[in-house]
Amino acid sequence: MMEENLYRDIEEIIEKYKGEATPLLSILQEVQEKFHYLPRNVLGYIAKKMDIPSSTVYGVATFYSFLETNPVGEYVIRVCKSTPCHVQGAFNVLQVLKRELGLKEGETSKDGKFTLEVTSCLGVCGVAPAMMINDVTYGNLNDERVREILALYRR
Numbered sequence: 477m478m479e480e481n482l483y484r485d486i487e488e489i490i491e492k493y494k495g496e497a498t499p500l501l502s503i504l505q506e507v508q509e510k511f512h513y514l515p516r517n518v519l520g521y522i523a524k525k526m527d528i529p530s531s532t533v534y535g536v537a538t539f540y541s542f543l544e545t546n547p548v549g550e551y552v553i554r555v556c557k558s559t560p561c562h563v564q565g566a567f568n569v570l571q572v573l574k575r576e577l578g579l580k581e582g583e584t585s586k587d588g589k590f591t592l593e594v595t596s597c598l599g600v601c602g603v604a605p606a607m608m609i610n611d612v613t614y615g616n617l618n619d620e621r622v623r624e625i626l627a628l629y630r631r
């Protein structure tokens with residue numbers, strides 16, 4: 477039953493983007509919002525329904541760092557590692573997060589709450605160093621601010 481609902485939801489999302497010239501990325505983003513990540517069987521189903529090779533769908537899903545093909549935590553923290561953030565202290569931000577969460581890059585906490593990742597430019601270089609937690613962007617980070625932000629998600 478759950479599987480049935482899952483596939484029906486995917487079909488609805490695909491239908492919504494019908495008529496768009498390049499709908500695949502939007503579809504993958506929306507499917508991920510719903511299911512938190514993009515399992516292989518889901519990618520295969522999308523390929524079948526859109527009548528495109530599954531290698532194409534998988535290629536897109538693994539190309540973008542904001543798309544997840546493995547299970548992730550409730551909150552995915554993405555620390556920008558591109559040069560403007562790097563020179564403003566992104567390495568330190570990452571160290572604080574690693575210490576606070578007891579995680580390495582790419583790991584998810586045992587309680588399933590946090591996943592820690594690094595990513596390239598988030599488009600907010602003016603407030604470097606920056607990170608995102610799910611859809612929310614945080615800038616001008618320092619040790620104290622990182623701890624304050626984490627506290628909001630630990631409640």
Ligand code: FES
Pocket residue numbers: 556557558559560561562596597598599600601602604605606
């Ligand atoms: S380099 Fe970090 S947001 Fe652009």
